[in-house]
Amino acid sequence: MELQQLRYVVAVAETSNFTRAAERCHVVQSALSHQIAALERELGTRLFERTSRRVRLTPAGEAFLPAARECLEAADRARAEVAAASGEIRGGLAIGAIPTVAAVNLPVALKTYRRHHPRVRVTLLSAGSEELIERVRRGVVDIAFLGLPPHAEPKGVQSHRLGAGELVAVVAPDHHLREHETDLRGLADEPFIDFRTGHAGRAQSDEAFTAAGVRREVPFEVSSAEFMVDLVRQGLGVGMLPAAYAPRFPDLRIIRLRDAPTRAEHLIWTNRPSPATTAFLNLIRPTPATTSPT
Incomplete structure (x- = not known):
């Protein structure tokens, strides 16, 4: 089982299409299909149901997908940690923010971060606070800016009140x-x-x-x-x-x-921040933050 095979499985699962998955992975479709077929033979089961109209995960594929994502995330984290030990921040950083964030000039912060860490792939999602908290909990978003009623505290994530x-x-x-x-x-x-x-x-x-x-x-x-x-x-x-x-x-x-x-306004982030996340946190708040453990 190879990491590239896992990437192909995740791409097909997310696009529901072998052609689009191959385009995303920058390979020809025949190579992607061959690698997935080889993985299915190794596992002894089909991961996808293929018809002329659609591609969808089998029950075995549904069970396999979360573990495949975890393996890819662990591999990316390992690369990022090695690079960070050598003084270079790399990897991905997914940021979420409410549209009305005011405690931080986010466009300026993003520009500064990109200038200091050009090897990091930065993405930005605008959404409501409830959705962002859930995405950070699930690890889909690394860090997010929220606006909550004054008595409310984000749960299940690391947090810092801005x-x-x-x-x-x-x-x-x-x-x-x-x-x-x-x-x-x-x-x-x-x-x-x-x-x-x-x-x-x-x-x-x-x-x-x-x-x-x-x-x-x-x-x-x-x-x-x-x-x-x-x-x-x-x-x-x-x-x-x-x-x-x-x-x-x-x-x-x-x-x-x-x-x-x-x-x-709160800044929240995942319980296991990557080097890229930590670098952004240090840019926004140089002092230690609090934890919401529940």
């Missing part, structure tokens, strides 16, 4: 509300544009309105801050954004809140 900040209300330039500052009760009769129920970005606002004894209506639920801003621009309602993020949209009017919702 800081906390208030939210502000944002409205269209011609919105009837003319105040520059108010409280949540002053917004009680307004329609809101907010993230979907259960989203971490929604929870911090809901908790603040509940604590203030204010019931609000949220007729527009969105999945991104950019979509929220687009709807706010049309005068469809009031949006809630982090105070450090809202100035990115200078065409909107900002209303500060005396009893503003707050959120905390």
Whole structure:
């Protein structure tokens, strides 16, 4: 059993197609098919069901795939550790971030990291905090930036609290509300544009309105801050954004809140950080971080 065979199995499993898998692995399809067939003979079982329309894993293939990924990850880690011992950081680094991260200038950090560690393959995923926590737990993402309600802590991952900040209300330039500052009760009769129920970005606002004894209506639920801003621009309602993020949209009017919702930003990473992950952590936070063990 060879590492290259494992790579071919993972590629076919992820693309459900021998041709696309061969293109991903930069080999001709006949060579990839031959190696997988040889591995199946060695294992004494078929890993894939092949039809004219699709390719899918057999039950044996489903059982084999996680172990194959673990072997490849261990091999990549071994190479990275050897390179790091020689003073060179290499390998892959998968970063996740909420769209409204404000505690760190992420584009600048990525540019600095790439300049110092050009041999690292960096990827970036934008998603919600809940999804990012789960991806880091599973090892799909190495490090992520989150925004959570102030009392919440990410579980099952290493974490470092970057800081906390208030939210502000944002409205269209011609919105009837003319105040520059108010409280949540002053917004009680307004329609809101907010993230979907259960989203971490929604929870911090809901908790603040509940604590203030204010019931609000949220007729527009969105999945991104950019979509929220687009709807706010049309005068469809009031949006809630982090105070450090809202100035990115200078065409909107900002209303500060005396009893503003707050959120905390966290940096999280896998329990077994690679040299590439450790190098990024040292760039973002030079001091030791805390661990969330559960």
